[in-house]
Amino acid sequence: MRGRILRVIAATVVVTLVVLGVAGWTRAISLRHDSPASNAALVDAGRTEELVTAISQSLTQVLSYDYQDPGLTNAAADRVLTGPARDEHTTLFEELRKKAPGQKLVLSAEIQAAGVVTLSGDRATVLVFLDQSSLRAGDKEATVSAAQLSVSAVRVDGAWKISGLRPL
């Protein structure tokens, strides 16, 4: 009789603990899943800064162009672009290579501001304000244009690469 009561108590305790444990884990997982921290932009300051630096450098390189040294732009594109961004750049680059020497075209890009919109794992989107100036033979002054880009990036082998560029 005493053994039976003990067994019932023990069983109740075990069941209660299991229910509590499962409830705790379920709640924790759902909290983590819905957590705004799944977007690490600004939460992980180091990675956010690293991303902004990488994207700024890469964009400046691939959007600058000198008719005297087109290889520099192309090499940069090989290094920092991937996917659709790489394909688009190839099309643009071919166009430039045909026209640029005749016009003695020099393009230079400069980042005005950049901020991380989303950063989760190996994927990120960055908002970039960029100025691009173009100087042609016979121009007294460069033509300057202002751009606003939504940049998609992926981390490949530890380095951020640009996979998409969308003008806003």
Add this chain to the structure above:
Amino acid sequence: MSGRRSKAGSGVSSATMLRYLPALSPPARPRRRVLVSWTAALLVAAALAGSGGVAWWRAAHDERAETAGRRDAVVIAATRAIETMNTLDYRKVEDGLEAWSATTTGTLHDQLQQVGKEDQALLAQQKKVSTGKVVGLAVVDLGTTTATVVASVQVTVRDGVDAAAEPTVKRNRFTADLVRVGGTWKLESLQQVAVHL
């Protein structure tokens, strides 16, 4: 007779008892095994409950989640405020200015307070309806009560007189500072990012 019957009866009963004996009174080793299994079950259950509790507590008190929540609150408030500041209907200038006032603080707020009747009349005379829409926004700096954002804004301007006229659409780049005042994020400054080369 009776002794035989009793003997037979006791014979049956002892046979039954013999059959159930192991179950009724298990030997020492299985009993210890039962105790060990109960203890193990209790320990496992306790470990599960304990770890579940710790996981729950940690998820609920995550500093990263707090920062991320603050960032998202800034994004929402900045989007709304920047859109408000780029929106004005010539028919409701006063309402528009009131909305500007309500969404700003500090120097920007003070400047808006100085918009007089003459300026209001001027805005009404232009007969334009502008609507701002934030098409991209990122927080670039985040403190506990201060934040800086960059935003790409599409401003649509319609002519109030000629309803058939195509609206003009402009894209502007802004940088804005926000301050948390009494639990709400408000605009402290809003500036266009000019071309600078």
